[in-house]
Amino acid sequence: MSRRIAIVEDDAAIRENVADTLRRQGYEVATHPDRSHALPAFKSRLPDLAIVDIGLGADVDGGFTLVRELRAMSDQLPIIFLTARDSDFDLVSGLRLGADDYLTKNISMPHLLARIAALFRRIDVLRSPPKVEETVDRGPLRLDLKRMTATWRGAPVDLTLTEFWMVHALAKYPGHVKSRDSLMSDANLVVDDATVTSHIKRIRKKFLAADAAFDAIDTVYGMGYRWVAG
Amino acid sequence: MSAALAAIPFVGYGYVREMENILRSAQEQRVIATARAVATALHDRPRLLEFSAADDDSSRRPGARAATQEIEQILVGLRRASSRIFVIDQQRRLLAIAGSLRQDPPAEPEVAGAWGWVQARLLRPLWALLLERPPEDFDDAIPEELLSGGKEVDAALSGVPASRWRPTPDGRAVVLGAAHPIWSGTEVIGAVVAEETTNSVLTLRNRVFEQLLTVTLAVFVLGAGTLFLFATRLSRRLRRLRDQAEHAIDPRGRVRRAFRASGDSDEIGDLSRSFATAVDRLAEYNEYLERMSDRLSHELRTPIAVVSSSLDNLRTRAIPEDAQVYIARAEDGVRRLNAILTSMSEATRLEQTLATTERERFDLGRVVSGCVAGYTAAFPRHRFELALPERRVELDGAPDLIAQLLDKLVENAMDFTTPGEPIEIAVAADGATARVSVSNIGLLLPEAMADRLFESMVSVRSPAAKAEASGKPKGEPHLGLGLFIVRLIAEFHRGTARARNREDGRGVVVEVAFPIAPPA
Numbered sequence: 001m002s003r004r005i006a007i008v009e010d011d012a013a014i015r016e017n018v019a020d021t022l023r024r025q026g027y028e029v030a031t032h033p034d035r036s037h038a039l040p041a042f043k044s045r046l047p048d049l050a051i052v053d054i055g056l057g058a059d060v061d062g063g064f065t066l067v068r069e070l071r072a073m074s075d076q077l078p079i080i081f082l083t084a085r086d087s088d089f090d091l092v093s094g095l096r097l098g099a100d101d102y103l104t105k106n107i108s109m110p111h112l113l114a115r116i117a118a119l120f121r122r123i124d125v126l127r128s129p130p131k132v133e134e135t136v137d138r139g140p141l142r143l144d145l146k147r148m149t150a151t152w153r154g155a156p157v158d159l160t161l162t163e164f165w166m167v168h169a170l171a172k173y174p175g176h177v178k179s180r181d182s183l184m185s186d187a188n189l190v191v192d193d194a195t196v197t198s199h200i201k202r203i204r205k206k207f208l209a210a211d212a213a214f215d216a217i218d219t220v221y222g223m224g225y226r227w228v229a230g
Numbered sequence: 231m232s233a234a235l236a237a238i239p240f241v242g243y244g245y246v247r248e249m250e251n252i253l254r255s256a257q258e259q260r261v262i263a264t265a266r267a268v269a270t271a272l273h274d275r276p277r278l279l280e281f282s283a284a285d286d287d288s289s290r291r292p293g294a295r296a297a298t299q300e301i302e303q304i305l306v307g308l309r310r311a312s313s314r315i316f317v318i319d320q321q322r323r324l325l326a327i328a329g330s331l332r333q334d335p336p337a338e339p340e341v342a343g344a345w346g347w348v349q350a351r352l353l354r355p356l357w358a359l360l361l362e363r364p365p366e367d368f369d370d371a372i373p374e375e376l377l378s379g380g381k382e383v384d385a386a387l388s389g390v391p392a393s394r395w396r397p398t399p400d401g402r403a404v405v406l407g408a409a410h411p412i413w414s415g416t417e418v419i420g421a422v423v424a425e426e427t428t429n430s431v432l433t434l435r436n437r438v439f440e441q442l443l444t445v446t447l448a449v450f451v452l453g454a455g456t457l458f459l460f461a462t463r464l465s466r467r468l469r470r471l472r473d474q475a476e477h478a479i480d481p482r483g484r485v486r487r488a489f490r491a492s493g494d495s496d497e498i499g500d501l502s503r504s505f506a507t508a509v510d511r512l513a514e515y516n517e518y519l520e521r522m523s524d525r526l527s528h529e530l531r532t533p534i535a536v537v538s539s540s541l542d543n544l545r546t547r548a549i550p551e552d553a554q555v556y557i558a559r560a561e562d563g564v565r566r567l568n569a570i571l572t573s574m575s576e577a578t579r580l581e582q583t584l585a586t587t588e589r590e591r592f593d594l595g596r597v598v599s600g601c602v603a604g605y606t607a608a609f610p611r612h613r614f615e616l617a618l619p620e621r622r623v624e625l626d627g628a629p630d631l632i633a634q635l636l637d638k639l640v641e642n643a644m645d646f647t648t649p650g651e652p653i654e655i656a657v658a659a660d661g662a663t664a665r666v667s668v669s670n671i672g673l674l675l676p677e678a679m680a681d682r683l684f685e686s687m688v689s690v691r692s693p694a695a696k697a698e699a700s701g702k703p704k705g706e707p708h709l710g711l712g713l714f715i716v717r718l719i720a721e722f723h724r725g726t727a728r729a730r731n732r733e734d735g736r737g738v739v740v741e742v743a744f745p746i747a748p749p750a
Contacts, residue, residue, distance in 0.1 A: 011532055017539035024546060084531040086575060088582050105535035106568045109542035179608075197630055198583065221633040222601025223608075 003120060004028045006047035008038045008066060009082070010057045014105065018051065018082075021109045022116070035062045039069065046074055049119060052099075054083040054090060064097060071098040078119040082107070088198055101161045111188040118161055122148040138171045139229060141216065152210045162187045163203050166196075170217065170227040179224040200225055238449060242442040246435060253431045258406060262393055264308060265410035265424035268315055271304045272412045272422065301326035312430060314370075317412070319420040320387060322377045331370040331405065331427050353447075357440045364429035364436075368403035376423075382409040386421035389413075395428075404428045467498050471505065478509045485513035521578065523711070527571040534571070538564045573711050580715055584631075584722045591747055592629040593622055594664055598657050601636045612644055617656040623664045626747040627723040635719040636666070638712040639740055643670035646738065664746050669739035674731050684717035684727050716742065 005027045009015040012033070019029040030047060032038035034056045042050075050070060056062030067079055081094045081102045094102045100119055103112065125146040136143040140153040148164045150157045159167060169186035170178055178186075180196040187199075200217060207214040218228045272278065278297045305315045305328035316327040376383060376396070385392035386409030393408035405425050412420040471492075480486045491506035492499045541561055549557065595618045602616045625632070636655075643653045651671040658665045713727070720727045725744035732739050 011536065013536040014532065014539060017536065017543055020543050021539070021546075024543075084528055084535070086528075086531075087579060088586075105531050106538065106571070109539055195579075197634075219630065220600055220604070221597045221629060222604030222636065224604075 002026055002028045003048040004030065004045075005116070006030045006032065006038065006042065006050045008032045008035070008050065008056065008063070009053045010034060010055065011053075018109070018112070021113065025113060027116075033057070035059060035066050038066060042070060042073065046077060048123075049078045049080070049116060051080045051082050054081060054085055054094070064093060067094070067097045067099055076123070078123060080115065080119070082112075086195070091195075091198075092202075095160060099160075107188075114188045115161060118148065121146070122161075136168065136171060138174055138227065139216075140211075141167075141171055143168055143171060152207055152214070155210045157206050157210050159203065159206060163199060163206070166199060167203060170225060174227040174229040177220045177223045177226045183224065239442065239446045242446065243439075246438050246442060249438065250431060250435045253434060254406075254428065257426060257428070257431055258393055258408070261313070261406050261424045261426050262391065262408040262410070264313065264315065265408040265422045266391065268305060268308050268317070268422040268424065269410035269412045271308070272301065272317065272420070274414055298326050302328055305329070313424060313426040315422065315424045316372070317420055317422050318377060318383070318387075320418065322383065322387070324372070324377065325420065327372075331368075331403075331425060332366060349444075353440070353444055357436075357443060360443070361436050361439055362432075364427070364432040365402045366429075368398045368427070369400040371399060373399045376407070380407070380409075382407055383421060383423060385409065386411045386423070387418055389418050398427075464498070467492075467494075471498065471502055474502075475505055475509075478505075479512070485509060485516055523574040523577070527574040530567070530571055534564060534567050538568075577711055577714055577718065580634075580718055584718065587628045587631065587722070589626050589628065591624050591626055592632075594625050594632065594666070594744075595619065595623055595657050597629045597632050598636060598655065598666060601633050601640075602655055605640055609644065611649075612647070613650075613652040614640075615652045615654045617654070617658075619657055619659045621659065623657060623659045624747045625664060625723060625744055627744075631719045631722060632666075635716050635742065636668070638716050639666075639668040639742075642712050642740065643668050643738075646670060646672045648672045648737075651737075659746060662746050664744045665741055666744070667739050667741040669732060669737060671732075671737035673738070674735070675729060675738055684713045684729075713740070716740070720744070 005022055007015055007018055007022075007029060009018070009031070010033055015031050015033070019031050022029045030041060032041060050067075052063045052067055052070075054061060054063035056066075059065075063081065063083065067081070070077060070079060075098070079099045081099050082105060083090070083094075083102075084105045086104045091102050101115060103115070125148075134145045136145065142151045143164070144150070145168070148161065150159050150164060150167060165187040166183050169183055183196055200219075204214070204217055207216070216228050218226050220226055278301055301317055305317070305326055308315065312329075312331065314327065314329040314331050317325045319325055380394070380396075382392040382394040389411050391408070391410045393406065395404055395406050397404055405427050407423055407425045409421050409423045411418045412422060474489060478486060478489045489502075489506040489509040492502035494502070537560070541557060541564065544557060599616060599618060602614050605612070606614050640653065640655070647653055647670040654667075654669040656665075656667050656669075658667070713729070717727050720742045723744045725742055727740065727742045729738060729740045731737070
């Protein structure tokens, strides 16, 4: 059974380009230009994954509203923001609403596909617990590579896909310095250094919320970051 | 108003002149009346005169003396202060005389207190310079020519009363003389001459002039004082407006703070309000300009996404080998556009980050040395030389941002350095200031532009020259945003950034000065 992906995007060219790319990968794609078209369709049948733009025509924050409504319908549905807006404020707002990832429109199609595939993998694993666990254990940190979830001293740390990939890239080789560029490619991201910095900050905050003494991510000024084995 | 003030003394002067004329004619009437009164008293008493007349020689008889005494008694009875009356007979011989033209100078009224002091010490000497005081030591002798040929005497002796103003023989005072005939029946037997100087009128006139001048001076002082206060207040407000206007915009032309408009309802208030409007508009325009790169990058992102996603889709099709190169070129173009957009919105995102960044204490030397180690590993084509201070230099701020600042400085230095020459990075501390400087050998800055370097989208050294110097492939964007970011981060740390040519004239040094965090 092919998976259904809904794209809510006001720009017809991008909408169709993304749709074509996804269809070529075997996904079933439904496209909607704005909220008034998307919402009735979602109500009649939820897609397996939703890609939503924030600005929908005249409705400047229409994407935020739509995602809130979608989350109300299902808390399992993977949602990706795909938007031209790259401010920290929008990013934080988007993730707070419960989106699984926040991507800017300059992402390449292969990167987008990789993320979509990863999200679906995570869903699959969550639905049917695998017999063999594939994990990375670094002291108190445990990364479940199948579910793409992280726990710190047994407590779950709620990471987005981007954040999970970054933590994974760092923790895989403790002590090695990862430059911002390599973190970006590991996380299938095309952003600037400042965005990587703010991702790292957010990751630290999430771990600090689980453990106030967390200091495993070390900044190596001018080079990047490294995981310090506890 | 000042014209009206200026007219006051002239009007006053004319008035006093008029009054003086009236006084003079009143004096004349009075002197004439005196002469007539004396003459009337002597009318039809020819004996008094005859006695005298008969006694032509100097040997006076007792009768003549008695007559003279009687005349003098009459004269004394009618005499007035500062007037002189004398009687002559037809032969113009002086029969009797009474009174004197001189008089004691009238005592100046004394006023007690400060005003009296001002009057006595300041005003009187001043008025004495301006006004002629009637002299008291004039020659008061009866001139011979008066008796022998004075017009009024001639007229009186021929039966007609007359009066005349004449100067004293020494010319120092003016004497008013009135002569009246003494009749005996139908015959003129002599004449009475009454004389008075004009000094009393002059004195009176002077006093009025003094008062007029005092009042005028007071009005002028008051007027000038009022004008001075008014002018002082105006100039103070104008000065304040000027200072405000100067401080509203910093030397780089950026609006430093909002202009507080004055609520005054006059022209200066208007000026202040229009200044405020102008500054507000300038601030909006500046903000528009600073946000423009951000908005532009936002607006461009969607069409670029269209192009790049289309190219991605095209890649999946069977494309002839000779067409592949065009796709590669298009992708390269899109990649460059993306890089430009990213750096264009970097400044705006940094500003948002700064607004929420928490400050911490950190060792500047450790951050810089870490960064330089990173550059050494990342850019093997360049040589980096680092100088650190001996003591620990702590700043209050964000180490990540300092690293970003150093990235920009080094990026800038690498862009313009002569290949093979080292890039010198130094941290220095003197007193309460820490300095980070990055110096490279290569193209120089035009002196005039040094201050503008740290503005958004200002690039001074030409990209062509830069590409040549760095040997980088052409097309890497150089938007002049790097040093703008340096400035934003420096200002976040309450520091300042400055670029200048090296003292040896071989290159450029960019220096950022920060206040060192006080010891905890």
